[in-house]
Amino acid sequence: MSLLAEDTEAADLGLRWKPGFAALGPAFFTELRPTPLPDPYWVGRSEAVARELGLPTDWHESKATLAALTGSMPVAGARPIATVYSGHQFGVWAGQLGDGRAIMLGETEGGLEVQLKGAGRTPYSRGGDGRAVLRSSIREFLCSEAMHGLGIPTTRALCVTGSDAPVYREEIESAAVVTRVAPSFVRFGHFEHFAANQRDEELRALADYVIDRYYPACRTTDRFGGNAYAAFLEAVSERTAALLAQWQAVGFCHGVMNTDNMSILGLTIDYGPFQFLDGFDPRHICNHSDTQGRYAFNQQPNVAYWNLFCLAQALLPLIGDQEVAVAALESYKTVFPNEFEGRMRAKLGLTEAAEGDRPLIEGVLKLLAAGKVDYTIFWRRLSGYMTDGNVEPVRDLFLDRAGFDAWLLSFSQRHAGTDRALAAELMRRSNPKFVLRNHLGQQAIEASQQKDHSGVATLLALLQTPFEEHPGADAYAGFPPDWASTIEISCSS
Known part of the structure; x- marks a missing residue:
């Protein structure tokens, strides 16, 4: 009752x-x-x-x-x-x-x-x-x-x-x-709990519930000899890989990727010390409590795989074979890079894969990292260049002008013969103008602490449609002020 x-x-x-x-x-x-x-x-x-x-x-x-x-x-x-x-x-x-x-x-x-x-x-x-x-x-x-x-x-x-x-x-x-x-708040940790306590009956009931509700195709699969639990683990791995590719492409740091903060549906969950990158630094640590840098931006894909391995251990009593469980994780290693490259190609306005795409992607990321160039502004300005042909706003972001010019030549050669208008449209739909930067959130928070919630409403309206121009709102898409770097975000909430 x-x-x-x-x-x-x-x-x-x-x-x-x-x-x-x-x-x-x-x-x-x-x-x-x-x-x-x-x-x-x-x-x-x-x-x-x-x-x-x-x-x-x-x-x-x-x-x-x-x-x-x-x-x-x-x-x-x-x-x-x-x-x-x-x-x-x-x-x-x-x-x-x-x-x-x-x-x-x-x-x-x-x-x-x-x-x-x-x-x-x-x-x-x-x-x-x-x-x-x-x-x-x-x-x-x-x-x-x-x-x-x-x-x-x-x-x-x-x-x-x-x-x-x-x-x-x-x-x-x-x-x-x-x-x-x-749709569900079930986490990897739900499975770990029952596995760690040798409560196999509850572990099976939980897995059956999640499979039947959210992964029904695992019941009829021929993967792993029809082992539904191994197919379930593989499906979760692939959803997680796709999620991490999106995080990395947009420059999102979660900050506390513990196994109890990992969604079984591949959702972003438990927003604590998160941050969208300002200046691009692959080693950026957004969580002030993360003194060892375990959850640094460039470590997120590997941490996700580590967490999936923990999930595999929890599901092992159901899967029944350790080699099968490990095999169910293998697709993560191909899905993540493929999804990430696909996302990055879209940011570059490329609709089809070509042999030189990986060096093109890696090249621009190295340039961004070397100059700690603002990640969101660079991609949005590059979209603008594709629209109007004016490269100076993009070039102005780099101290290494020669390095950028060399990369731009490769980028232009890659686009030779492509429909520039279609490429520009793809880039505008792939490179947001607005993200929730720490300083914007902090300003809204400080106003709300004084009972003025208008900043929350304004940010919400912009962030719900972040690819739109929103005339008059350019201040929310500009460079962060110097004091933004002093904001410390920890697990304390």
């Missing part, structure tokens, strides 16, 4: 719920209620996600909805749970983890899970307060929608609500709750 069965007052969001993950049984979660926050207020809302959920157009006008999405009022028909998982953190086995501050309301009839992040303590909080601060909540809200706008698989965010309730981190901050949405 639901803990909420006795409630006489609950907010009706217009959503209808189905069992979803909760049907797996109590071994996988704890049923509990969010902890209320006083005097909640709206910080930001995504109408695009509201439409995805099928919410009515006036969904945000109700005080009951505001209270419910801050964890202060039950949601009609929902059965809130926190799930248990384990994982490797910074390469070290951390044991049992779980949803320490995220409480899932349930799965809608449309197949989307809705989760409140920052809604209070759970049995998996490990001494934490179960809260999220306004700073990190705004960052997650904006970046979730920014990644979707870029076409990169991600969890989504319906809204951020705030409260003046104090939260104690390095300093006292105010509380907030992010309403997150995804």
Whole structure:
């Protein structure tokens, strides 16, 4: 029976719920209620996600909805749970983890899970307060929608609500709750948890649930002699490889790629100390807590493979053969480079592969790294050059003019005989004008801390359609100010 069965007052969001993950049984979660926050207020809302959920157009006008999405009022028909998982953190086995501050309301009839992040303590909080601060909540809200706008698989965010309730981190901050949405929040760590505790029955139930819901083709495959669990591992590996290729192509640093932060659906999940690159530095470390540089930008593809190897170990009791499990990971090594080169070709306006493409891609990345050239601005200006033929705005980005000129000659020769207008259009659709730079997020956060949420709304509008020109918004697409380099982003949120 639901803990909420006795409630006489609950907010009706217009959503209808189905069992979803909760049907797996109590071994996988704890049923509990969010902890209320006083005097909640709206910080930001995504109408695009509201439409995805099928919410009515006036969904945000109700005080009951505001209270419910801050964890202060039950949601009609929902059965809130926190799930248990384990994982490797910074390469070290951390044991049992779980949803320490995220409480899932349930799965809608449309197949989307809705989760409140920052809604209070759970049995998996490990001494934490179960809260999220306004700073990190705004960052997650904006970046979730920014990644979707870029076409990169991600969890989504319906809204951020705030409260003046104090939260104690390095300093006292105010509380907030992010309403997150995804087809599934299952992570690699869910499988690691049951494997590490030799609970093979639960491990199989979880794998069967995920395969039947999200990877049904694995049931009828002839891969690996019809081994559905090996085919599942291969499919997850390939989705993860494609995701990492998109991260690397757009210059996105996740910052904390622990196995418990890896989505089984190949989604970008758990936005913490992330950053979009400003000046291109392959060795950039965006997480101030990552003193060893494990999650540096250029290490992300290898870390993803390492995490997949951990998943393979967890699935080994089901796969049954270590060699088969290792073989199921092999395609990562071809999918990632192929996907990455495909993304980079699109950024260069190339529709078909040719023998010299890899040196062309590697050449420009070396030039960008040598001069720490602003990554997003370079690609957008190169798109402009393809449109109007004016190379000076691009050339001005480089101190090594001779090196750039030599590369540009190769680039021009590669485009000989191509339709320049089509190439320019492909480049505009592949090279965003707007990304969520740290300083832009920081400015919106500081304004919101003073109860001015207009900056959040402005950034959201730009980031949801980042390839458009948005006349009048060029200031949001310019170079970062000098003080941006002093912003420190850590795991503390």
